[in-house]
Amino acid sequence: xxxxxxxxxxxxxxxxxxxxxxxxxxxxxxxxxxxxxxxxxxxxxxxxxxxxxxxxxxxxxxxxxxxxxxxxxxxxxxxxxxxxxxxxxxxxxxxxxxxxxxxxxxxxxxxxxxxxxxxxxxxxxxxxxxxxxxxxxxxxxxxxxxxxxxxxxxxx
Amino acid sequence: xxxxxxxxxxxxxxxxxxxxxxxxxxxxxxxxxxxxxxxxxxxxxxxxxxxxxxxxxxxxxxxxxxxxxxxxxxxxxxxxxxxxxxxxxxxxxxxxxxxxxxxxxxxxxxxxxxxxxxxxxxxxxxxxxxxxxxxxxxxxxxxxxxxxxxxxxxxxxxxxxxxxxxxxxxxxxxxxxxxxxxxxxxxxxxxxxxxxxxxxxxxxxxxxxxxxxxxxxxxxxxxxxxxxxxxxxxxxxxxxxxxxxxxxxxxxxxxxxxxxxxxxxxxxxxxxxxxxxxxxxxxxxxxxxxxxxxxxxxxxxxxxxxxxxxxxxxxxxxxxxxxxxxxxxxxxxxxxxxxxxxxxxxxxxxxxxxxxxxxxxxxxxxxxxxxxxxxxxxxxxxxxxxxxxxxxxxxxxxxxxxxxxxxxxxxxxxxxxxxxxxxxxxxxxxxxxxxxxxxxxxxxxxxxxxxxxxxxxxxxxxxxxxxxxxxxxxxxxxxxxxxxxxxxxxxxxxxxxxxxxxxxxxxxxxxxxxxxxxxxxxxxxxxxxxxxxxxxxxxxxxxxxxxxxxxxxxxxxxxxxxxxxxxxxxxxxxxxxxxxxxxxxxxxxxxxxxxx
Numbered sequence: 001x002x003x004x005x006x007x008x009x010x011x012x013x014x015x016x017x018x019x020x021x022x023x024x025x026x027x028x029x030x031x032x033x034x035x036x037x038x039x040x041x042x043x044x045x046x047x048x049x050x051x052x053x054x055x056x057x058x059x060x061x062x063x064x065x066x067x068x069x070x071x072x073x074x075x076x077x078x079x080x081x082x083x084x085x086x087x088x089x090x091x092x093x094x095x096x097x098x099x100x101x102x103x104x105x106x107x108x109x110x111x112x113x114x115x116x117x118x119x120x121x122x123x124x125x126x127x128x129x130x131x132x133x134x135x136x137x138x139x140x141x142x143x144x145x146x147x148x149x150x151x152x153x154x155x156x
Numbered sequence: 157x158x159x160x161x162x163x164x165x166x167x168x169x170x171x172x173x174x175x176x177x178x179x180x181x182x183x184x185x186x187x188x189x190x191x192x193x194x195x196x197x198x199x200x201x202x203x204x205x206x207x208x209x210x211x212x213x214x215x216x217x218x219x220x221x222x223x224x225x226x227x228x229x230x231x232x233x234x235x236x237x238x239x240x241x242x243x244x245x246x247x248x249x250x251x252x253x254x255x256x257x258x259x260x261x262x263x264x265x266x267x268x269x270x271x272x273x274x275x276x277x278x279x280x281x282x283x284x285x286x287x288x289x290x291x292x293x294x295x296x297x298x299x300x301x302x303x304x305x306x307x308x309x310x311x312x313x314x315x316x317x318x319x320x321x322x323x324x325x326x327x328x329x330x331x332x333x334x335x336x337x338x339x340x341x342x343x344x345x346x347x348x349x350x351x352x353x354x355x356x357x358x359x360x361x362x363x364x365x366x367x368x369x370x371x372x373x374x375x376x377x378x379x380x381x382x383x384x385x386x387x388x389x390x391x392x393x394x395x396x397x398x399x400x401x402x403x404x405x406x407x408x409x410x411x412x413x414x415x416x417x418x419x420x421x422x423x424x425x426x427x428x429x430x431x432x433x434x435x436x437x438x439x440x441x442x443x444x445x446x447x448x449x450x451x452x453x454x455x456x457x458x459x460x461x462x463x464x465x466x467x468x469x470x471x472x473x474x475x476x477x478x479x480x481x482x483x484x485x486x487x488x489x490x491x492x493x494x495x496x497x498x499x500x501x502x503x504x505x506x507x508x509x510x511x512x513x514x515x516x517x518x519x520x521x522x523x524x525x526x527x528x529x530x531x532x533x534x535x536x537x538x539x540x541x542x543x544x545x546x547x548x549x550x551x552x553x554x555x556x557x558x559x560x561x562x563x564x565x566x567x568x569x570x571x572x573x574x575x576x577x578x579x580x581x582x583x584x585x586x587x588x589x590x591x592x593x594x595x596x597x598x599x600x601x602x603x604x605x606x607x608x609x610x611x612x613x614x615x616x617x618x619x620x621x622x623x624x625x626x627x628x629x630x631x632x633x634x635x636x637x638x639x640x641x642x643x644x645x646x647x648x649x650x651x652x653x654x655x656x657x658x659x660x661x662x663x664x665x666x667x668x669x670x671x672x673x674x675x676x677x678x679x680x681x682x683x684x685x686x687x688x689x690x691x692x693x694x695x696x697x698x699x700x701x702x703x704x705x706x707x708x709x710x711x712x713x714x715x716x717x718x719x720x721x722x723x724x725x726x727x728x729x730x731x732x733x734x735x736x737x738x739x740x741x742x743x744x745x746x747x748x749x750x751x752x
Contacts, residue, residue: 023469024431026451031393031432065453065610066434068393084355085553085586086512088600097737101715122435122604124394125358126170127512128207128519139173145742 007043012036016051026054026062030069039070075110075117077155080134084123087131091145095133096120098148116155160195161238162216166279168203168365169358169397171211175227176200179211182230190234199288202366204279205520206266209249214261214279221261222247266517269536271498271524273506274359274482278366283401286408289369295414297488301377302422305488307337310381314484316492318504323349323440323477324552324581325657326503326570329484332474335464337382339472344384346375347468347475349445350391350398353437354553355604357584359508360478362520364391364398367482368405372415372428374481377488379426382474387428388449394435402430437554437608440582441656442475444610455612456656477582479508499525503569507580513549513587514541523568530564533587544589548673552581554601554608555661557668558594577668579661593690594673595680598666599627605662616659619650623666630677631691633684640677643670689751692736696752699740701726703748710740710749 008016015032019025029052033044040063049056063069079099083092096118100106103116110117126132129141133151140151165171165180183198204212209223213233220243222233229247236242249264261267272278281288289295301310314330321327336344348371352360364371375387391399406428409415417425431449438444439454446468448454467473483505487495496504503525509532512518516538523532529549533539540546548558557578559566566572570580588597606620623646629635647663654660670677679685686694699710699719706724718734721727729740729749741749 024449024451027434027448028432028451031434061453062451066436068433068435085550085584085600086356086518088355089513089586089588089592089597094738121394122353122437123355123357124169125352125361126173126207127356127358127510128170128210129173130512130518132173141170141173 007037007041008033008047009036013051016048020052025052026059027066030059030062034069039073041071041073073110073114074119075114077116077136079116079118080121080124081107081118082122082124082126082130082132082134083120084127084130086127087123090130092131094145095131095143095148098145099152102149102152116152158195159197160192161197161218163196163198163233163238164201164214164216164279165198166202166204166210166212167200167283168207168210168278168362169395170203170207172397174211176211176225178227179213179225179230182227183213183234186230186234187238190239192234192238196234196238199282200284201281202278202283203275203362203520205270205275205362205522206264206517207519208517212279213247218243219261221249221264223249265538266519266521266536269527269531270522271506272522273486273495273498274363274370274479274508275366275520275522276486277370278362281367283366283368284404286369286405286412286414289367293489294369294485295373297485298373298376298380298414299420300488301380302420302424307381307383310377310488311337313487313492317487317495318492319480319483319487319495320503320505320570321476322479322483322507322582324555324579326580329476329480332464332476333378333382335462336384336472336474339465341472343386343471344382345468345471345473346378346382346384346387347446347449347463347473348375348387348389348391348481349440349442349475349477350389350395351433351439351445352392352395352478352582353433353440353608354555354582354584356512356553356586357510357582359510359520359583361392361395361398363478363482363508364395365401368398368402369409370485371402371478371481372405372409374476374484375428376415376419376426377484378474378476378481380424382472384474385425385427387426388431388468389428390431390433390439390445390449392435393432399430399432406430436610437604438610438656438658441658444656445475446473453610455610456658458655479583500567500569500572502571503580507568507583509551509583509585511537511585511587514544514589514592515539515587516541525569526567528565528567529559532568532585533564537587540587540589542589544591546587547590547592548588548594548597548669550578550586550588550597550601550665551584552579552661552664553584554605555579555657555664556581556584557664558588558597558672559668560672562672577664577671579664591688591690593686593688594669594676595627595630595686596688596690598669599624599631601665602627602662605658609658609662613653613655613659615650615653616655616662619646619654620659620662622646623650623663627666630680631686632693633680635677635681637681639681640670643667695736696731697729697734697736697738697740697749698752699727699729700748700750703746705746705748707745709743709745713739713743715739 443457
């Protein structure tokens with residue numbers, strides 16, 4: 001009989017074991033899972049449930065409550081467009097429209113080749129640079145519609 | 157050799173996204189390469205506040221204020237300023253009113269009216285070096301509390317100071333501490349709300365990034381006062397830099413014996429853990445926040461019992477916001493009476509605002525309470541961008557109200573803002589001009605509140621959605637006057653029936669805008685027009701035949717083929733096909749296309 005493939009790294013398993021008996025551990029553990037794997041899959045949720053002895057329903061309750069947790073795999077390059085108030089007033093939505101016309105994906109979608117995914121976020125705290133977008137953690141400030149093709153091409 | 161110059165490089169999130177780290181590295185390398193490595197000290201500080209002009213580099217002792225610096229400028233800064241002693245003119249901040257370049261920070265309008273208590277160290281010290289915090293009187297207050305003051309003395313000092321909670325509600329801090337102190341329980345907790353969820357607010361993030369020790373010191377003082385030994389900082393996971401700096405600061409404080417067991421040999425134990433938020437606005441509400449620290453869904457709980465009686469794991473918990481904590485050490489060191497003299501009688505002290513939107517100088521400003529909105533927007537903020545007309549300023553985020561031009565001279569404090577239908581909130585201040593549609597902005601905020609409603613209580617869950625549907629009608633030209641009455645009835649039900657402040661205050665942006673901008677709602681309801689040209693369903697794009705030269709650029713850009721016309725002949729838009737995407741207007745080089 002073949003062993004089931006281990007989805008968590010030994011570092012992650014060590015982290016979970018350290019937090020196992022701490023009160024209020026669940027959100028911290030889910031953060032760690034997502035930071036390692038990019039999202040929290042059903043398989044990962046099952047494994048966390050088993051490791052810390054918490055019902056799967058409770059884990060899903062938490063995952064679906066908080067916007068930060070992703071339950072589907074994001075693209076290789078996750079694009080975040082800020083739609084906080086300052087960015088909204090300065091044209092954040094037009095960036096979303098432009099990305100839609102360039103890549104054919106709307107908010108919450110992923111391109112067919114899995115290269116890009118798009119999400120709208122609330123205020124990443126660079127309001128002085130509005131409108132702001134980030135790709136894979138790199139921040140682009142005072143972005144105009146015209147700059148979008150150039151920015152995206154860096155990641156193709 | 158002695159240090160001749162200090163070069164301060166802004167390391168806040170805003171400037172870091174504009175490559176300030178590369179500037180810092182280049183300055184270090186250039187100083188070394190040009191042989192002055194041991195004469196200058198390059199320091200990466202927290203936010204300077206003047207985000208509009210970032211990345212910012214300040215050189216002491218000349219106090220030269222360089223703006224919009226690029227990594228490649230490092231070489232010139234070292235060779236000119238440091239070695240030859242000549243300021244690099246082209247990078248100095250330009251005061252256009254005086255038609256001269258200036259070096260001195262004190263000459264800059266943006267800073268003149270500011271008064272920094274909370275941000276006293278931001279932009280001055282390296283937040284990752286505890287010695288720099290200590291050198292500026294850091295941890296003196298803790299020492300005083302541990303050895304020279306009784307818990308009652310501390311609370312009395314806070315009472316004299318008159319400090320009110322800076323998270324938005326403005327509850328007297330001394331009372332909160334006193335309630336928690338009075339509880340007879342062996343286990344108590346201290347908690348810090350760093351879940352800054354208001355879209356358009358970044359005061360707390362900048363404070364934590366620029367001066368993390370002040371929050372740690374404030375919390376430890378509270379622990380000693382109320383008899384708690386464990387603290388929690390609940391911080392947004394979206395703030396990685398702030399989390400990192402807190403972790404570094406806590407480790408250094410432990411190493412120096414300022415956090416952990418037997419602090420400074422006093423026998424008092426206190427430690428802090430970080431807990432991450434996960435993007436839920438409602439977790440800024442105190443009971444929801446405590447639920448989230450416990451690892452649950454962040455749903456608010458009925459009060460009483462208040463957290464001071466039954467908080468984290470049913471134990472008495474004292475919860476304050478980042479900015480409140482940052483005020484505590486200063487009040488203890490300089491005295492409550494000193495603090496009470498700043499600001500207004502209703503609200504002593506200062507307030508930090510994130511000034512953003514259609515204002516020239518976006519950034520972080522700290523002013524004494526009682527400063528007027530006009531002073532902040534026009535003197536500090538430099539007025540409206542692009543010579544446009546002011547329309548509104550919004551404070552308090554999704555819970556606050558829109559403030560019109562007639563109220564610009566209102567002195568800002570907790571009471572003053574409530575009196576004009578807004579609220580202090582956490583400190584976002586967003587300026588709108590004539591290009592912004594009030595109805596659209598009200599819809600934006602409501603959309604946010606509806607999306608962030610936890611769904612636990614019906615007034616908030618159903619009421620918010622119903623209000624949003626009505627606004628949807630307005631912006632698509634289907635509104636009626638009866639809808640206004642419905643808005644008032646639903647809003648009232650939400651205000652009195654919702655379990656927490658999210659539902660109770662969600663109608664505020666809508667209600668305040670209805671009050672002050674009735675004509676704009678009328679235009680949407682009666683004339684079916686959007687005066688600002690924002691609401692897509694109420695506008696039409698028109699080509700001016702006098703300006704159109706028939707270049708065909710717009711027709712080629714139109715994604716639905718709504719534009720017809722031959723080369724070098726006037727073009728026209730077929731409104732029945734047009735999807736109002738605005739691509740034509742953006743592509744026209746002759747300004748021939750306008751919105752009606």
